[in-house]
Structures are given as C-alpha cells and as structure tokens.
Amino acid sequence: MTDIALIVNGENKTVSVPPETTLLKMLRENLNYTGSKLGCDVGDCGACTVLVDGLAVNACLILAAQAEGKEVLTIEGLSTLEKYHPIQKAFEDVAALQCGFCGPGMIMATKALIDQDQDLTKQEIKDALSGNLCRCTGYTKIIEGVVDAYQEITGKKIPATKPRVA
Amino acid sequence: MIRRGKGVGCMWYPIGFTVAANPSAATVKVNEDGTATLLTGTVETGQGSLTVLAQIAAEELGVSTDDIHVVSADTDTTPMDTGAIASRTTYVTGNAIKLAAENAKKILFEVAAPLLDVQPNQLEAVDRKIQVQYFPQRCLPIADVALQAQFVMGRPPIGSASYNPPTVGMDPETGQGKPFSTYVYATQCAEVEVDDETGEVDVIYMSAAHDCGTAINPMLVEGQIEGGISMGIGFALQEEMLFDDKGRQLNPNLTNYIMPTSLDMPEIDVDIVENFDPTGPFGAKGVGEPTAVPTAAAICNAIFDAVGVRITSLPATAEKVLRAIKEKNNSEQKFIPAAE
Missing domain, CATH: 3.30.365.10 (Aldehyde oxidase/xanthine dehydrogenase, molybdopterin binding domain)
Known part of the structure; x- marks a missing residue:
C-alpha cells in the first residue's frame, strides 16, 4: 500500500491505496467522488476528466501516486449546495446534456479551457473538447454552452458564425 | 483538389406501431397543494421525455410544469409502459398521460361546479385555477378544489388511463394493413x-x-x-x-x-x-x-x-x-x- 497525500476540491486528504491504483479509481472508490465517470478506462472517452493543478487530465490514465501533493479538482468541487458554477448553469440553460454521462468530463475540460484565459474562437473550443466523446447531443449544444459560459465568466465575446440561411 | x-x-x-399491442398507462394524482404527481412506466434516457410528459400533464391540468412531480420507471410502483423505444414515448405515453390528467381534471370540475354555480362542462383549468369559461374572474385555485375534493367531498382527484394505438391485424393473404x-x-x-x-x-x-x-x-x-x-x-x-x-x-x-x-x-x-x-x-x-x-x-x-x-x-x-x-x-x- 502507498500513502498518498493530496488536496481534493480544497480539502487535504490522505489515502492508502495499492501502488497500481489510478487516480480515477482512488477518487471514486476511496474518496467517494463518483462524479468523475469511468467510461473506457483507456483514455479514449474523456468522461473521467479532472483538473490536476489546473490542467485537464484523464484520471484513468494517471496513477494516484502521481497526484501526490497536487491539487485535484473534480466536478463535485465546482458547485455549492446554493449555487451552480457558471459553466454548469450555461450547460443547463442550453440543454447541453442529454444522458449526462459525458457531462462531468465535458464541464471539467471546459473549466480548464476557460481558466487559461486566452481569447478563444469556436474552433479552439471544438479542439479542446475533441478528447471528450458524446453520443447523445452531437456536441452542438455543448459548444453553445461553452460559448455562453466563456462569455459569462470572462466578459469577452466569441464572434457568432454567420447564418447560412437568411 | x-x-x-x-x-x-x-x-x-x-410512430406508434399497431401490428401488436403497444400500450402505455399512466396515473395522475392532484395533491391538495395544487401540485400533481405523475406515475409513468417510461424510462428517461436523457432525451428529455420526462420533461415533455410533465409538460403534457401540466398543460392538461392548467398548472406549471414545475408543479408536476414525475415518478417513472419503477416496476414496483409505476404502471405498465411498452418502453422508451420506436420513437413512441411522446406519442403513446403522452396520450396515456393526457387521458389520465383529463380523468383527474374531470373530478376537479365536478367538485368545483356547484361551488361556482355552473355545470362541469362550463369549466376550464388555466393558470393553477379552475375557472368558468369566458368568465375568468369566477374561479377557484386548483389547490382549494383538490382539498375540497379530498376532505369534504371524499373524491380524491386521481385519474388513471391507458393508451394503445388501435391494434390492426395484417391481412395474412396480402400482408396489407395499417402497421403504424x-x-x-x-x-x-x-x-x-x-x-x-x-x-x-x-x-x-x-x-x-x-x-x-x-x-x-x-x-x-x-x-x-x-x-x-x-x-x-x-x-x-x-x-x-x-x-x-x-x-x-x-x-x-x-x-x-x-x-x-x-x-x-x-x-x-x-x-x-x-x-x-x-x-x-x-x-x-x-x-x-x-x-x-x-x-x-x-x-x-x-x-x-x-x-x-x-x-x-x-x-x-x-x-x-x-x-x-x-x-x-x-x-x-x-x-x-x-x-x-
């Protein structure tokens, strides 16, 4: 067993797990943060995306021990009981999620993208979310939600694409 | 290039196959605070069907969608539904829910009619009120009518219904019929x-x-x-x-x-x-x-x-x-x- 000390959603945690445990397995099974989803377990689907020191990572692809001493943010760390995070609010407002399994990963990937505080274009949003698979929505409303959240959080505007049909 | x-x-x-039985059933119960509980066997898989079904019940009862509490997909408690298949939920389950809400509304109208000095068929349910058609100022809150129905008249406003698109057998000779x-x-x-x-x-x-x-x-x-x-x-x-x-x-x-x-x-x-x-x-x-x-x-x-x-x-x-x-x-x- 390995003892791992890390910060999850702002709280100090110490966990004792076998050394081969992935960060995702530790979050879900030892710390009970089941918001991060186990989709493919090989880094294809992005449903397990969490932030480690502000960077979006597939929690199924890194070992829990690699997060030693680092700050991990999961979907549970975004909202409080009273208030949604602006990204969650934007996703809800445009009905960006259907079955919702990709949702925690999509939202965390969005947070990592918006936190970089760069001027974003729609294409860059599509690039940033291309590692998160979604079978229900066709991504269209998810991207709308990211655009809304970005504009709400940063106050910047993303130019709307010209409508094809008048 | x-x-x-x-x-x-x-x-x-x-939409709505008719070659075999394709039923959905639903129960709508109007509560004494003016909200309603909807029991349906259908499964929400993320497409938003429960929202749409709550909207159907709300529209029929003249209440807000937020007033509908949906209980779904539990074989212990909810009525039978063929399933969230074949693009049938809004059409078949929606029809069952509309009929069930209509039945619950009928009880509310029968209870409200003598209180408003009209016949039940002169009433309508709008904006959380039971009101006389064309005379919206003559009205009672649905919550009051439901309370009256349950505790004074002894007729809890509950409606159950099922809907099955009329089953039409295929002609075994020609294979012709009306399959949907x-x-x-x-x-x-x-x-x-x-x-x-x-x-x-x-x-x-x-x-x-x-x-x-x-x-x-x-x-x-x-x-x-x-x-x-x-x-x-x-x-x-x-x-x-x-x-x-x-x-x-x-x-x-x-x-x-x-x-x-x-x-x-x-x-x-x-x-x-x-x-x-x-x-x-x-x-x-x-x-x-x-x-x-x-x-x-x-x-x-x-x-x-x-x-x-x-x-x-x-x-x-x-x-x-x-x-x-x-x-x-x-x-x-x-x-x-x-x-x-």
Missing part, C-alpha cells in the same frame, strides 16, 4: 468537401427540416436532431464494426472504432416543421430515431455531387472514396491509338 458538393436526403418514419398509427417526415441537406487526391470527406454544413407534429419542447427537439445528425455522420463516414473470420471484433474500443468528436461536427441549421396531428397529445408525434435516418443519404449524395462517385456501402471512408475516384478516372481515360 478540394471539391465541394451538396446533397439531399428525405425520409418518412413510423402516424408518420413523421424529414429532409436533411449536407454540404461536403471531398479531397479528390486522398478521398477524405469533411461535412461542413448540415441543414435539417423535421416534421414532429407539435414541438412540445422545441429546445429538446433541436437537441434530438443535432444528436441524430452526429450519429448519422458517424454512420456515413466513420463507424464500422470489423470482425475477423472467427467472429472476433477487431476494433473493440474507441481508439479504433471511430465515432464523431466535436471536430467532426459541421454547422447545423435545424428547422422544426410543426404539423398538428389530431391523434397525438396536443398534436405531437415524435422525433427520436428519425433524426439519424436521412443524414447518410444526404452525405453520400453530396459526395456524388462533389466528385461524381456513388458510394454504396457505408461508411464512406477515405479509402473507399479514393478507390471509387480512381476507378472512375481510369474508366474515363480516353484510349488514344498509336499513330501508324
């Missing part, structure tokens, strides 16, 4: 860019016009159509299960079974063509599966428009398109006889 092409795909799709209750129609247009040196196809624009009866929740209809298009694009260009000669799947994970990502999605224009269907709840039909039907046809037609080749087996991968382009070029090569 990148070549651009446009293509159209059209379809019709049946109603039909929806759609047209999708695709604009693609095809690289004639690599065969790569990029869908850059899709436009989708769908008839779904009354769009009870247009935002959810849009979500269904956009999701259907992404599945259609995967079907047309990317997704294929490959097996070896022993029947083992060669691409059993998402690294090599390629499904669309956000980068594969084109700009999409959705056009909801509303068309009241008298047999559906508030004129609604359905929109689920039809959204993925015409996409691949539209894309393959657009490929033909761009580079003049017909792809007749899906997915239209770059390899297949390039092979077809080469075959076409070879067959069009003019034979120049050697000079004598």
Whole structure:
C-alpha cells in the first residue's frame, strides 16, 4: 500500500491505496467522488476528466501516486449546495446534456479551457473538447454552452458564425 | 483538389406501431397543494421525455410544469409502459398521460361546479385555477378544489388511463394493413468537401427540416436532431464494426472504432416543421430515431455531387472514396491509338 497525500476540491486528504491504483479509481472508490465517470478506462472517452493543478487530465490514465501533493479538482468541487458554477448553469440553460454521462468530463475540460484565459474562437473550443466523446447531443449544444459560459465568466465575446440561411 | 458538393436526403418514419399491442398507462394524482404527481412506466434516457410528459400533464391540468412531480420507471410502483423505444414515448405515453390528467381534471370540475354555480362542462383549468369559461374572474385555485375534493367531498382527484394505438391485424393473404398509427417526415441537406487526391470527406454544413407534429419542447427537439445528425455522420463516414473470420471484433474500443468528436461536427441549421396531428397529445408525434435516418443519404449524395462517385456501402471512408475516384478516372481515360 502507498500513502498518498493530496488536496481534493480544497480539502487535504490522505489515502492508502495499492501502488497500481489510478487516480480515477482512488477518487471514486476511496474518496467517494463518483462524479468523475469511468467510461473506457483507456483514455479514449474523456468522461473521467479532472483538473490536476489546473490542467485537464484523464484520471484513468494517471496513477494516484502521481497526484501526490497536487491539487485535484473534480466536478463535485465546482458547485455549492446554493449555487451552480457558471459553466454548469450555461450547460443547463442550453440543454447541453442529454444522458449526462459525458457531462462531468465535458464541464471539467471546459473549466480548464476557460481558466487559461486566452481569447478563444469556436474552433479552439471544438479542439479542446475533441478528447471528450458524446453520443447523445452531437456536441452542438455543448459548444453553445461553452460559448455562453466563456462569455459569462470572462466578459469577452466569441464572434457568432454567420447564418447560412437568411 | 478540394471539391465541394451538396446533397439531399428525405425520409418518412413510423410512430406508434399497431401490428401488436403497444400500450402505455399512466396515473395522475392532484395533491391538495395544487401540485400533481405523475406515475409513468417510461424510462428517461436523457432525451428529455420526462420533461415533455410533465409538460403534457401540466398543460392538461392548467398548472406549471414545475408543479408536476414525475415518478417513472419503477416496476414496483409505476404502471405498465411498452418502453422508451420506436420513437413512441411522446406519442403513446403522452396520450396515456393526457387521458389520465383529463380523468383527474374531470373530478376537479365536478367538485368545483356547484361551488361556482355552473355545470362541469362550463369549466376550464388555466393558470393553477379552475375557472368558468369566458368568465375568468369566477374561479377557484386548483389547490382549494383538490382539498375540497379530498376532505369534504371524499373524491380524491386521481385519474388513471391507458393508451394503445388501435391494434390492426395484417391481412395474412396480402400482408396489407395499417402497421403504424402516424408518420413523421424529414429532409436533411449536407454540404461536403471531398479531397479528390486522398478521398477524405469533411461535412461542413448540415441543414435539417423535421416534421414532429407539435414541438412540445422545441429546445429538446433541436437537441434530438443535432444528436441524430452526429450519429448519422458517424454512420456515413466513420463507424464500422470489423470482425475477423472467427467472429472476433477487431476494433473493440474507441481508439479504433471511430465515432464523431466535436471536430467532426459541421454547422447545423435545424428547422422544426410543426404539423398538428389530431391523434397525438396536443398534436405531437415524435422525433427520436428519425433524426439519424436521412443524414447518410444526404452525405453520400453530396459526395456524388462533389466528385461524381456513388458510394454504396457505408461508411464512406477515405479509402473507399479514393478507390471509387480512381476507378472512375481510369474508366474515363480516353484510349488514344498509336499513330501508324
């Protein structure tokens, strides 16, 4: 067993797990943060995306021990009981999620993208979310939600694409 | 060279099969605080059906959608439903819920009528009130009527109903009959860019016009159509299960079974063509599966428009398109006889 000390959603945690445990397995099974989803377990689907020191990572692809001493943010760390995070609010407002399994990963990937505080274009949003698979929505409303959240959080505007049909 | 092409795909799709029993049942109970509880056996898989079903019950009872508490998909407590299949939920389950709400409303009207000195058939339920038609100032809050019904009249306002699109047997001789209750129609247009040196196809624009009866929740209809298009694009260009000669799947994970990502999605224009269907709840039909039907046809037609080749087996991968382009070029090569 390995003892791992890390910060999850702002709280100090110490966990004792076998050394081969992935960060995702530790979050879900030892710390009970089941918001991060186990989709493919090989880094294809992005449903397990969490932030480690502000960077979006597939929690199924890194070992829990690699997060030693680092700050991990999961979907549970975004909202409080009273208030949604602006990204969650934007996703809800445009009905960006259907079955919702990709949702925690999509939202965390969005947070990592918006936190970089760069001027974003729609294409860059599509690039940033291309590692998160979604079978229900066709991504269209998810991207709308990211655009809304970005504009709400940063106050910047993303130019709307010209409508094809008048 | 990148070549651009446009293509159209059209379809019709049946809603509510009638060749076999296809029932849904529902119970609506109006509570003494003016809210209502809806029991339905159908399953929400993310398409938003419970929202739409709550909207149907709310509209019938004249309350807000927020006032409806939905209990669904529990075989211990909820009535029978054939299932969230065949794009039938809004149409069949919606009809059952509308009938159940009507039955509950009938009790409310019978209780309210003597209090308002009118006949039950002169009443309507609007804005959380039971009111006299054309005389909206003569009204009672639904909560008061429900309370009166339960504790004074001893008639709790509960309605149960089931709906089964009339089963019509097929003629065993001719195979003719009426297999479905109603039909929806759609047209999708695709604009693609095809690289004639690599065969790569990029869908850059899709436009989708769908008839779904009354769009009870247009935002959810849009979500269904956009999701259907992404599945259609995967079907047309990317997704294929490959097996070896022993029947083992060669691409059993998402690294090599390629499904669309956000980068594969084109700009999409959705056009909801509303068309009241008298047999559906508030004129609604359905929109689920039809959204993925015409996409691949539209894309393959657009490929033909761009580079003049017909792809007749899906997915239209770059390899297949390039092979077809080469075959076409070879067959069009003019034979120049050697000079004598």
